[in-house]
Amino acid sequence: MKKEKDARGRLIDKYGQVTTRQYLVFVLTLFLIKTGGAAWYPAGCEIVEHSPNGTRVNCTDPVCKNPSFESSIFRWDGHHIIVTDEKRLNRSTMNMSYVTLQVNCEEHLTKIMKIDVLDVNDFPPIFDKGSPSLINVSEFALPEQTIWTFNAADADWNPDLSPRFKFILKGFLTEKYLKVEGSTEASIILNKPLDYEHLKKEDLTLILSAEDYCNFPCVTNYPVKTSNFTFTIHIKEEDTLPPIFQPPYCMTFDVDGDNGNESQLACANAMYNGTVMHDTTTINMPTPIRAKDGDEQLNAPIAYRILGGNDEKIFSIGDDGKLTLNDTAKKKYNQTYNLEILAVQKNNNFRSALTTAKIRVIQQNNYPPKFCKGRCGYIPSTEYMVVVFECHSLSPLRVLVCDNDYPPQNINPNARVKLRSQDESWATLTPDGYLLVNMSNMPPRGGLSNVEVTAMDLETNEATI
Ligand SMILES: [Ca+2]
Ligand SMILES: [Ca+2]
Ligand SMILES: [Ca+2]
Numbered sequence: 001m002k003k004e005k006d007a008r009g010r011l012i013d014k015y016g017q018v019t020t021r022q023y024l025v026f027v028l029t030l031f032l033i034k035t036g037g038a039a040w041y042p043a044g045c046e047i048v049e050h051s052p053n054g055t056r057v058n059c060t061d062p063v064c065k066n067p068s069f070e071s072s073i074f075r076w077d078g079h080h081i082i083v084t085d086e087k088r089l090n091r092s093t094m095n096m097s098y099v100t101l102q103v104n105c106e107e108h109l110t111k112i113m114k115i116d117v118l119d120v121n122d123f124p125p126i127f128d129k130g131s132p133s134l135i136n137v138s139e140f141a142l143p144e145q146t147i148w149t150f151n152a153a154d155a156d157w158n159p160d161l162s163p164r165f166k167f168i169l170k171g172f173l174t175e176k177y178l179k180v181e182g183s184t185e186a187s188i189i190l191n192k193p194l195d196y197e198h199l200k201k202e203d204l205t206l207i208l209s210a211e212d213y214c215n216f217p218c219v220t221n222y223p224v225k226t227s228n229f230t231f232t233i234h235i236k237e238e239d240t241l242p243p244i245f246q247p248p249y250c251m252t253f254d255v256d257g258d259n260g261n262e263s264q265l266a267c268a269n270a271m272y273n274g275t276v277m278h279d280t281t282t283i284n285m286p287t288p289i290r291a292k293d294g295d296e297q298l299n300a301p302i303a304y305r306i307l308g309g310n311d312e313k314i315f316s317i318g319d320d321g322k323l324t325l326n327d328t329a330k331k332k333y334n335q336t337y338n339l340e341i342l343a344v345q346k347n348n349n350f351r352s353a354l355t356t357a358k359i360r361v362i363q364q365n366n367y368p369p370k371f372c373k374g375r376c377g378y379i380p381s382t383e384y385m386v387v388v389f390e391c392h393s394l395s396p397l398r399v400l401v402c403d404n405d406y407p408p409q410n411i412n413p414n415a416r417v418k419l420r421s422q423d424e425s426w427a428t429l430t431p432d433g434y435l436l437v438n439m440s441n442m443p444p445r446g447g448l449s450n451v452e453v454t455a456m457d458l459e460t461n462e463a464t465i
């Protein structure tokens with residue numbers, strides 16, 4: 001690493017302090033100058049760079065009486081040191097931050113005088129021309145990993161000194177996922193792995209700012225200059241997720257529990273129901289068994305296996321997830337087979353998912369489901385939330401689904417009843433089929449209101465209203 005120097009050319013640490021060893025070298029240099037016959041003369045002289053010819057050099061102590069010196073940059077006017085070559089007072093092209101003069105005083109005394117040249121902030125920081133505006137970052141990249149290092153330059157700093165900057169990174173992701181470190185170059189470091197599935201829809205554009213420092217010694221109230229560089233992070237999709245059975249049950253929740261605005265979608269595998277007629281080999285699956293790679297971009301091919309519930313080996317599963325029957329003779333009426341189905345990526349057997357498929361053997365499916373009775377009800381009071389009673393009865397109205405395929409009661413146990421969505425603001429159907437009404441939300445319809453209920457046989461996918 002290149003070491004930094006202060007205005008006197010001493011090596012300094014990151015706090016701007018001269019280290020002990022380096023300080024000794026500095027003392028030794030002074031000693032050599034003294035033994036060379038000239039005394040160091042710290043007269044506290046300084047001049048602002050680019051000062052025009054004729055400008056006086058400021059010194060806190062008086063220069064000796066009737067001094068003389070040889071210089072192509074300064075002359076003595078009898079009272080002050082005066083600039084004669086303004087072009088050479090340019091900190092960008094000087095390889096030092098000061099000029100020394102060997103001054104001959106009266107009585108043959110020679111002094112070495114140092115004149116600090118104060119930097120003016122002429123140039124803003126500039127990022128390397130070759131800096132990429134698009135950076136690919138793998139989903140596998142780990143925290144504390146440096147994903148890119150940007151270099152910047154500043155023409156106010158002479159070639160012997162590394163310019164120093166304050167780097168700031170801005171963007172939606174910055175605080176949680178990324179940070180910037182460094183003062184001479186900006187290292188973009190990962191705080192947290194970048195999850196493609198979660199972040200792909202977010203704006204990954206980031207702005208890196210470089211703010212320059214005083215190039216010591218510099219003018220007072222050194223005006224800070226800032227430059228921005230915009231770049232985009234593209235998250236490279238990797239095989240991080242297993243397959244998931246479709247359609248999945250998904251919900252969003254606050255992943256880190258901090259009640260922040262970051263919520264993630266969590267999904268569970270679908271489970272399946274199906275039926276097979278007692279005397280046929282056709283399996284009726286209202287929702288076909290199908291799994292999809294959770295890594296959407298990769299979409300790895302999937303293989304299926306039946307892991308459990310198939311002791312008699314009467315079921316097989318194909319490469320497309322389709323269940324077939326090998327043997328009709330072994331299945332018994334009204335028996336339910338709970339098959340454990342595994343979906344595994346063909347290219348990575350560590351990525352797999354498990355679900356169940358319930359296959360019930362039915363005798364027949366000759367009849368669609370239909371509502372048994374109770375298409376009329378009344379509300380016995382005007383309280384806030386009330387149960388609806390069946391017309392001409394003292395029993396609560398219950399929505400039951402009849403199906404002649406289920407003798408002797410002829411009630412379909414696999415039917416799911418649901419309210420039409422626009423009625424849900426004032427009516428509720430319990431899982432048992434009882435209807436509740438919220439009086440305060442009920443639409444005014446002169447005493448008569450309708451609710452629409454749908455019923456679906458989950459085994460056969462048949463519906464009724
Ligand atoms: Ca600058
Ligand atoms: Ca400058
Ligand atoms: Ca995957």
Ligand SMILES: [Ca+2]
Nearest residue numbers: 238240241295
């Ligand atoms: Ca992924």
